[in-house]
Amino acid sequence: MLICQISDLHITAGGGLASGIVDTAGMFRACVAHVLSLSRQPDAVVITGDLVDLGRAEEYRLLRDMLAPLPMPVHLIPGNHDDRGMLRTLFADHDYLPRTGPFLQYALEDYPLRIVALDTVIPGEGGGRLCAERLEWLDHKLAAAPSRPTLVMMHHPPFRSFIGHMDAMGLDEPQGFRDVIARHPQVERVLCGHLHRPIQARVAQALVSTCPSPAHQIALDLAPDAPEGFAMEPPGYQLHLWTPESGVVSHTAVIGAFAGPYPF
Numbered sequence: 499m500l501i502c503q504i505s506d507l508h509i510t511a512g513g514g515l516a517s518g519i520v521d522t523a524g525m526f527r528a529c530v531a532h533v534l535s536l537s538r539q540p541d542a543v544v545i546t547g548d549l550v551d552l553g554r555a556e557e558y559r560l561l562r563d564m565l566a567p568l569p570m571p572v573h574l575i576p577g578n579h580d581d582r583g584m585l586r587t588l589f590a591d592h593d594y595l596p597r598t599g600p601f602l603q604y605a606l607e608d609y610p611l612r613i614v615a616l617d618t619v620i621p622g623e624g625g626g627r628l629c630a631e632r633l634e635w636l637d638h639k640l641a642a643a644p645s646r647p648t649l650v651m652m653h654h655p656p657f658r659s660f661i662g663h664m665d666a667m668g669l670d671e672p673q674g675f676r677d678v679i680a681r682h683p684q685v686e687r688v689l690c691g692h693l694h695r696p697i698q699a700r701v702a703q704a705l706v707s708t709c710p711s712p713a714h715q716i717a718l719d720l721a722p723d724a725p726e727g728f729a730m731e732p733p734g735y736q737l738h739l740w741t742p743e744s745g746v747v748s749h750t751a752v753i754g755a756f757a758g759p760y761p762f
Contacts, residue, residue: 499611501649501738502533502540502570505691505709506548508579509564511556517728522551522713525733525753526564529712532753533568533735540570540737542609546691546709547577547619547653549585558588575615576602577653577691578624578667582617601632605639611686611740614639616652624667626654626692633674640682648684649738649746655690655708657699663726664693664716676701687738687746694728696736696750705746710734712753 508522516522533540550557565572573594576582582602586595594604601617616636618626628636640648656672658665669675679685680702688706694716697708712735717727733753740746 499542499609499740500538500540501611501613501740502543503546503651503689503709503736503738504529504533504543504712505546505653505735506577506694506711506713507545507561508548508551508711508713509557509561510551511554511560514551516551516713520714520730523560523564525713526561529733529735529753530564530567532751536737542570542613543568543572544613544615544651544689545572545574546651546689547575548579548691549574549577551579553579553581553584555584555588558584562588573606573613573615575651575653576617576619578619578626580619582619582621601635603632603635605642607643610647610742611746612643612646612648614648614650616650618652618654618669620670625670626652626668627670628672628675630674633678636675637678637681640678640685644682644684646684647686647740647742647745648682649687649689649740650679650685650704651689653691655692655697655699655706656688656701657706659693659695659697659708660720661693661695661716661718662722662724668692672701679704686740687748689736689738696734707736707748709736710750 606613654669
């Protein structure tokens with residue numbers, strides 16, 4: 499199974515620029531075109547939060563239009579820039595999204611790799627949280643299929659990146675998540691967003707990874723007193739190929755036109 503992960507689109511509407519600089523809508527159109535040009539098409543696309551920039555209806559409508567060319571299923575989760583109510587209303591045809599309840603989280607059972615999606619959002623805040631209710635839901639969902647290889651996806655990563663201003667709005671008290679994952683060895687990978695960079699860490703037995711943005715990237719500065727900032731580094735997304743023999747093997751795709759490939 500081939501999964502395309504895209505994260506942190508920050509779509510703006512009406513020609514607006516994210517942070518007054520970034521044409522996120524134009525860059526996401528280029529991302530979709532890049533995915534469609536792949537010689538092997540993904541079986542599914544997952545988008546791990548911050549779908550839009552301000553949580554407004556017009557941004558979600560524009561996002562729908564830009565996703566329309568993708569022929570494969572697309573599965574969404576919210577990030578801290580998203581509005582759950584708007585997402586529910588304007589993607590009402592996405593049947594996997596729960597119609598009621600406080601959180602937008604679900605399990606996808608029809609793929610060879612089981613996918614469990616978590617909602618880490620705290621409305622109005624940049625950081626995330628997995629409260630007791632959400633952790634209990636995750637524990638229950640994972641316990642329901644202990645022998646099925648499973649991928650978990652969520653917006654806020656459950657580890658420190660050591661990019662200080664991003665860690666300051668990270669996942670609050672991640673130990674509860676780590677404890678749940680440790681009880682369920684079938685979890686092979688956890689896919690996250692939020693950090694606008696490809697970063698990997700281990701949580702219990704699972705590798706946790708974050709995805710670059712198809713637009714701007716958080717500036718890489720690991721100094722403890724590093725200022726907040728982003729950079730127009732190459733945009734990207736990730737491809738995760740799962741086989742029973744190899745588990746999940748991941749590649750970062752850089753969006754753009756480059757010379758090659760050349761024969762050896």
